[in-house]
Amino acid sequence: MTLKYAYHSAIAGIGATPFTKDSGRTPMDQAVEACLAACEDAGLPPEKVNGMVTYSAEQNPEIEVARNLGVDELTHFSMVHHGGGAACGVIAVACQAVYSGAADYVLCYRAFNERSWHRFGAGVQDRPAGAEATEVSFSWSSPFGLVTPASWVAMFATRYMHEFGATTEDFGRVSVVDRAFAATNPYAHFFQRPITLEDHQNSRWIVEPLRLLDCCQETDGAQALLVTTAERAKDLKQKPAVIASAAQGAAEDQHMMRSYYRDSITGIPEMGLCAHQLYQSSGLSADDIQTAIIYDHFTPLVLPQLEEFGFCQRGEAKDFIRDGHLERAGRLPINTNGGQLGEAYIHGLNGIAEGVRQIRGTSVNQIGNVENVLATAGTAVPTSALILSQPN
Amino acid sequence: MSDEMTDAQKEAFAAKLRREVGNTGTPTTARDPVNQPMIRHWCDAMEDANPLYTDPDAAKRGPHQEITAPPAMLNAWTMIGLVPRVSDPEDPASGVYAMLDEAGYVGVVATNSEHVYHRYLKLGDHLTGVVKLVDVSDEKQTALGIGHFVTTETEYHDQHGNHVGSMFFRILKFRPGTGRTAGAIDGDSTTERPPRPRPSRNQNTDFFWQGSRGGELRIQQCLDCQRLQHPPGTRCPGCGATNMGHTVACGKGALYSYVVAHHPRVPSFDYPLSIGLVELEEGVRLVSNITDCGPDQLKVGMPLEAWHMQTHEDVSLPVFRPARLPRNLTTLAFDDVNVGDELPLCPIPLTPTLIVSTAIASRDYQDVHHDRDMATKKGSEDIFMNILTSSGLSARYVGDWAGSDAVFKNLKIRLGAPNYPDDCMTMSGSVTAKREADGEAIAEISFQGRNSRGPHVTGTVDVALPRA
Numbered sequence: 001m002t003l004k005y006a007y008h009s010a011i012a013g014i015g016a017t018p019f020t021k022d023s024g025r026t027p028m029d030q031a032v033e034a035c036l037a038a039c040e041d042a043g044l045p046p047e048k049v050n051g052m053v054t055y056s057a058e059q060n061p062e063i064e065v066a067r068n069l070g071v072d073e074l075t076h077f078s079m080v081h082h083g084g085g086a087a088c089g090v091i092a093v094a095c096q097a098v099y100s101g102a103a104d105y106v107l108c109y110r111a112f113n114e115r116s117w118h119r120f121g122a123g124v125q126d127r128p129a130g131a132e133a134t135e136v137s138f139s140w141s142s143p144f145g146l147v148t149p150a151s152w153v154a155m156f157a158t159r160y161m162h163e164f165g166a167t168t169e170d171f172g173r174v175s176v177v178d179r180a181f182a183a184t185n186p187y188a189h190f191f192q193r194p195i196t197l198e199d200h201q202n203s204r205w206i207v208e209p210l211r212l213l214d215c216c217q218e219t220d221g222a223q224a225l226l227v228t229t230a231e232r233a234k235d236l237k238q239k240p241a242v243i244a245s246a247a248q249g250a251a252e253d254q255h256m257m258r259s260y261y262r263d264s265i266t267g268i269p270e271m272g273l274c275a276h277q278l279y280q281s282s283g284l285s286a287d288d289i290q291t292a293i294i295y296d297h298f299t300p301l302v303l304p305q306l307e308e309f310g311f312c313q314r315g316e317a318k319d320f321i322r323d324g325h326l327e328r329a330g331r332l333p334i335n336t337n338g339g340q341l342g343e344a345y346i347h348g349l350n351g352i353a354e355g356v357r358q359i360r361g362t363s364v365n366q367i368g369n370v371e372n373v374l375a376t377a378g379t380a381v382p383t384s385a386l387i388l389s390q391p392n
Numbered sequence: 393m394s395d396e397m398t399d400a401q402k403e404a405f406a407a408k409l410r411r412e413v414g415n416t417g418t419p420t421t422a423r424d425p426v427n428q429p430m431i432r433h434w435c436d437a438m439e440d441a442n443p444l445y446t447d448p449d450a451a452k453r454g455p456h457q458e459i460t461a462p463p464a465m466l467n468a469w470t471m472i473g474l475v476p477r478v479s480d481p482e483d484p485a486s487g488v489y490a491m492l493d494e495a496g497y498v499g500v501v502a503t504n505s506e507h508v509y510h511r512y513l514k515l516g517d518h519l520t521g522v523v524k525l526v527d528v529s530d531e532k533q534t535a536l537g538i539g540h541f542v543t544t545e546t547e548y549h550d551q552h553g554n555h556v557g558s559m560f561f562r563i564l565k566f567r568p569g570t571g572r573t574a575g576a577i578d579g580d581s582t583t584e585r586p587p588r589p590r591p592s593r594n595q596n597t598d599f600f601w602q603g604s605r606g607g608e609l610r611i612q613q614c615l616d617c618q619r620l621q622h623p624p625g626t627r628c629p630g631c632g633a634t635n636m637g638h639t640v641a642c643g644k645g646a647l648y649s650y651v652v653a654h655h656p657r658v659p660s661f662d663y664p665l666s667i668g669l670v671e672l673e674e675g676v677r678l679v680s681n682i683t684d685c686g687p688d689q690l691k692v693g694m695p696l697e698a699w700h701m702q703t704h705e706d707v708s709l710p711v712f713r714p715a716r717l718p719r720n721l722t723t724l725a726f727d728d729v730n731v732g733d734e735l736p737l738c739p740i741p742l743t744p745t746l747i748v749s750t751a752i753a754s755r756d757y758q759d760v761h762h763d764r765d766m767a768t769k770k771g772s773e774d775i776f777m778n779i780l781t782s783s784g785l786s787a788r789y790v791g792d793w794a795g796s797d798a799v800f801k802n803l804k805i806r807l808g809a810p811n812y813p814d815d816c817m818t819m820s821g822s823v824t825a826k827r828e829a830d831g832e833a834i835a836e837i838s839f840q841g842r843n844s845r846g847p848h849v850t851g852t853v854d855v856a857l858p859r860a
């Protein structure tokens with residue numbers, strides 16, 4: 001099996017609303033604004049859009065967004081499963097749509113009031129009991145109080161610390177890196193507010209071993225990306241960010257956020273599956289990646305992602321991080337927008353936009369000589385990843 | 393009434409009590425010599441299985457060459473027993489107690505006990521104790537109520553007049569209903585808690601919840617290839633069979649990973665909330681709560697045992713507490729023990745049976761240890777464990793870790809939160825010092841027993857260990 005759409009498509013436009021804690025607007029308003037901004041950025045009249053892809057937990061149906069955009073005909077529309085795990089999956093599906101001819105211009109978007117309306121971090125405490133498989137799956141954790149995303153991730157983190165000797169400081173260093181980049185990104189919620197490792201260690205427990213500063217924000221806002229073929233993208237306004245490859249992965253004995261029953265729970269095999277597909281289809285390797293957007297809903301799972309993509313050996317991410325390799329001048333600066341801890345938590349889509357800016361050379365925290373950018377999606381759920389490359 | 397006493401009257405009363413300080417009572421000789429039935433009753437009630445106390449053959453090979461009484465029984469032998477209490481005019485302690493009772497300080501709770509053992513007691517030894525009143529405190533406001541601490545020291549001699557041990561003992565005599573929390577509403581215990589999220593279930597998983605309702609931890613099993621699977625599925629991932637049944641897990645496991653939840657707080661739970669990923673001996677894992685130990689006592693790998701917590705009328709959840717490890721059958725050698733070594737946690741479920749039977753086994757017939765109505769009348773929420781049992785269980789805990797041949801030199805405890813029924817006290821401890829004294833190799837163990845209200849017993853013990 002190999003992905004046939006490698007290098008075929010590109011991200012031609014990016015658009016977002018301001019990222020806030022209380023937008024005062026409907027998510028639909030913001031979805032439409034972000035989509036229009038992505039078209040505007042690409043120089044594409046919105047009525048030319050004929051494909052739309054979003055991902056689960058999205059509450060703004062694509063047909064309503066399309067109506068508001070003035071899009072008359074949609075020939076591809078899909079909803080990718082597993083929330084933030086689908087951040088790169090929407091791009092993969094968009095690639096498939098334009099590669100197959102199902103659509104020419106595909107908008108991928110996410111919009112919500114995740115802070116001022118329903119708080120995402122509250123978890124599943126209010127889910128009513130039911131007999132469907134989704135509800136039954138929660139019965140193995142919710143009656144015991146394991147109801148929040150932070151708690152689901154913390155279970156992996158404790159075991160990872162135990163097996164590899166990582167510490168909460170190693171998690172904190174990820175947070176410090178994110179906040180350092182956010183501090184110089186005017187678009188970030190934490191613009192001009194860097195933190196120290198001491199700040200991290202002094203922040204309150206959310207779910208041990210996770211502290212407040214290990215957890216991403218909850219954000220009101222929207223982000224949209226426009227995908228088309230690399231050929232068509234050449235005729236649009238911006239330098240195309242070629243999608244070298246984009247892939248999805250779910251691995252053996254996969255559960256939603258709680259894949260606790262595998263022989264080992266310190267790796268992320270579904271992300272390893274993505275890495276394998278990306279590298280095989282693109283012909284690239286870890287050595288070819290200059291900067292990355294590593295999904296950071298919670299810091300601990302950044303570590304095994306670095307290992308799954310081969311930036312370091314298994315169990316050695318803590319050393320890679322202690323050596324400063326994620327920082328501005330390091331081997332692999334990550335989350336140069338400030339990440340979801342520092343900029344905003346738009347379920348990964350804002351990170352992909354930053355990847356596009358790194359290819360264009362327009363990031364506020366631009367890394368020198370960027371050839372390829374890796375972006376990953378939500379971990380612990382079935383996930384996805386992509387590599388963006390310079391056009392030929 | 394004493395609540396109407398002026399400061400001057402209080403001072404006069406305290407002075408009257410204190411006039412007794414320094415006096416000793418008449419020697420009290422035990423009603424019975426050290427005997428096997430009382431020892432056996434004690435060991436049964438305390439669940440102390442050290443064979444040196446009950447098995448003549450094992451005792452013959454032990455450090456004393458014959459049956460000995462558990463050292464913590466020291467003051468049980470001279471306890472008055474179930475006979476009408478006659479105040480001994482010569483006994484300064486009982487005189488003080490009577491004066492306090494009369495003044496309204498009818499509540500009583502022991503707070504400190506410090507035993508020193510010069511030698512272990514053998515069958516036939518006949519003990520005599522002499523009590524000396526060493527202190528009566530000023531009136532104090534305590535959590536339990538306003539009262540006076542009364543401190544005594546008792547010296548124990550055998551039938552030959554040889555000094556075999558001593559006890560430093562302190563009790564609080566208090567006025568019921570005058571505690572710091574009296575009348576106050578305790579948010580946590582009186583607020584109605586919404587039930588936990590109800591487990592969702594269907595035909596694939598009913599067997600699990602039916603099992604836990606009846607106290608069984610059931611794991612799905614393929615009836616063709618015997619493979620276990622949790623969470624349950626509709627088909628065997630090993631052989632593809634749809635012929636699924638279940639096995640009943642033994643309930644033993646180890647902590648594979650854990651979290652301690654602080655925020656956000658769901659009203660159905662107490663926080664911080666310990667949630668573990670438990671790997672059962674059968675090989676599968678499940679998420680559950682780790683009860684009866686502090687979040688700071690959780691360790692990956694710690695042995696656990698299941699119990700079932702009823703959360704709804706028709707739902708019980710399998711949850712886990714630290715496992716009680718089997719007794720150490722080979723006594724630890726002095727050189728194998730290091731300062732900083734931690735003793736394994738040991739849960740002691742506080743059943744009414746344990747509280748009553750240990751009180752009786754230690755010959756403590758105070759009604760507060762077996763009669764709920766009397767206990768509440770005297771200012772307690774319920775019957776509660778007597779201090780001699782707290783000593784006995786502490787000794788059992790250390791003895792089970794150190795091994796049968798460890799010789800206790802002393803046992804010092806301080807009590808805090810009472811041990812009420814239907815709670816669980818979990819013992820923890822560590823080696824805090826090692827030294828040579830009088831040709832003996834001594835390890836000092838510091839320990840604590842915590843129940844859901846906080847530390848119940850805190851103490852230290854010196855044990856002599858064999859050198860190799």
Ligand SMILES: [Zn+2]
Nearest residue numbers: 614617628631
């Ligand atoms: Zn099978």
